[in-house]
Amino acid sequence: GAVVSQHPSWVICKSGTSVKIECRSLDFQATTMFWYRQFPKQSLMLMATSNEGSKATYEQGVEKDKFLINHASLTLSTLTVTSAHPEDSSFYICSARDSGRAVSGEQYFGPGTRLTVT
Amino acid sequence: DAKTTQPPSMDCAEGRAANLPCNHSTISGNEYVYWYRQIHSQGPQYIIHGLKNNETNEMASLIITEDRKSSTLILPHATLRDTAVYYCIVRKGDTDKLIFGTGTRLQVFP
Numbered sequence: 279g280a281v282v283s284q285h286p287s288w289v290i291c292k293s294g295t296s297v298k299i300e301c302r303s304l305d306f307q308a309t310t311m312f313w314y315r316q317f318p319k320q321s322l323m324l325m326a327t328s329n330e331g332s333k334a335t336y337e338q339g340v341e342k343d344k345f346l347i348n349h350a351s352l353t354l355s356t357l358t359v360t361s362a363h364p365e366d367s368s369f370y371i372c373s374a375r376d377s378g379r380a381v382s383g384e385q386y387f388g389p390g391t392r393l394t395v396t
Numbered sequence: 397d398a399k400t401t402q403p404p405s406m407d408c409a410e411g412r413a414a415n416l417p418c419n420h421s422t423i424s425g426n427e428y429v430y431w432y433r434q435i436h437s438q439g440p441q442y443i444i445h446g447l448k449n450n451e452t453n454e455m456a457s458l459i460i461t462e463d464r465k466s467s468t469l470i471l472p473h474a475t476l477r478d479t480a481v482y483y484c485i486v487r488k489g490d491t492d493k494l495i496f497g498t499g500t501r502l503q504v505f506p
Contacts, residue, residue, distance in 0.1 A: 282439075310492050321483070322440070322496040371439050375492055384430070385494060387439035 280306050282374050284388035291362055291395055298358045299391045301328075301372030307352035308374035312385070313345075316369040328355040328372075352377070362395040369393075400484045405501040408478075414471040416500050418484030421465040427488050429460060431469045433480040434499075440483065443469065474504045 281304040291297050301311055309330045314322040326347055327335040334347035346358040355374075359366055371390040375383060401419040408414040420429065430445040444451055444458045446467075451458040457470040471478055483499040 284439075312492070312494070314496075321498050322434075324493065324495060327493070369437070373439075373494070384442040384445065385492065386442065387432075389439045390437070392437075 280304075280376055280386045282372065282386045282388040284370075284372060284391050286391060287389060288392040289394070291393070293363055293395055294361055296358055296360045297362055297393060298356055299370055299372075299393075301355045301357070301374070301388055303353045303374045303376075303386070306374075306376040307378065308355075309352060309377045311349060311355040311372055311374045313347065313355075313357050314371045314373070316371060316390075322371060325357075359393065362393070364395045367393055367395045400486055400497050402482075402484055402497065402500045404498065405503070407503050407505060408471075408474045410476060410504055410506050411473055414474040414478065414502060414504070416469040416471075416482050416484075416502065417466065418469070419466045420484070420486045423464050423486050424488075426490070427486045429458065429464075429467050430485045430487055430494065431456070431458065432483045432485065432494075432496075433478075434483070435477075435480045440496075443482075474502075476504050476506065478502065479504045 283302045285300045311328040313325045316322045325340045328347045328349040330349045336342045349355040369390050373385045373387045375385045428447050431443040432440040434440045444456050446458045460467045481499040481501050483496050
């Protein structure tokens with residue numbers, strides 16, 4: 279089956295620094311990827327839609343200057359959390375759909391990246 | 397996207413069928429019903445999806461009512477590894493967005 283990987287799987291950083299998280303589709307191409315955030319005991323919250331070769335689309339309330347998204351190729355999207363603060367500590371998850379399949383088809387999720395800001 | 401309503405939690409004995417309900421009374425004609433599950437601290441896993449007809453795959457069955465206002469995910473023989481949060485999501489067929497609700501926490505016990 280289709281595989282989506284994320285790197286790193288966990289990261290600890292100091293307040294004020296920036297952290298980059300990678301999302302890769304390993305055996306399919308994805309023109310669109312999605313980034314979610316999940317706080318403990320809560321559901322996934324969609325942050326943004328990452329579009330290959332164009333600007334990302336952010337959900338209401340998500341700061342685009344704080345969460346920088348780059349989708350430079352059909353298999354890679356990156357999320358950079360800039361000037362991280364402790365409240366940014368969360369579980370970040372990406373997903374992707376195989377561009378060669380129907381839009382109504384399933385999305386594949388990465389294993390997630392746990393970010394802790396100290 | 398249509399809103400879904402699921403019970404917050406359910407229990408099921410190992411080996412028995414787990415029937416997880418979902419209400420989506422405001423669903424429109426071009427919206428699909430998707431089920432995903434999330435095991436603790438992992439990314440969600442796709443289970444099944446459908447539009448009008450009942451669907452079955454190696455993991456589960458999806459029963460959609462004739463009026464499409466509700467559906468039931470059936471895990472025919474639940475195992476301890478099926479303990480997870482199960483999300484029912486309604487999504488339009490021409491959009492990629494998945495909006496997660498609060499889901500049902502299924503606990504399978506020995």
